[in-house]
Amino acid sequence: MANSHNSKKTVIKQGMSDHDIIRYAEENNVTGISSALAEGVNVNTVEGKTGITALHAACANNHLESVQLLLKDSSIDLDIRDKFGRTAVDVALKVSDPQIMSELLSVQQSMLPDADM
DSSP states (O other), rough: OOOSSSSSHHTSSSSSOOTTHHHHHHTHHHHHHHHHTOOOOOOOOOOOOTTOOHHHHHTTTHHHHHHHHHHHTTTTTTTOOOTOOOOOHHHHHHTTTTHHHHHHHHHHHHHHHOOHH
């Protein structure tokens, strides 16, 4: 009964911190990620202990929906490295989900400056 009023949506909207987006990505909570981004939470927030971002967490946990949502944010930084020197692309390579890799590489390529080669 009391839990019905304390749904994730209610909790998400109250006192969100920048680090919540990382937890939401770990859980594949796309509603939480969407709410966090709508409230202005920094998509590139780095967790202090491990150095991961929400994108690292989504890739490590093989959460395609979260990866896709995070990549839609125009300020996403694919070059952030965790404490082990790994980018989200490096993490995704280890997980080896071809769809996640495709999404990451597509965004990474779109961020490259135009070069006449």
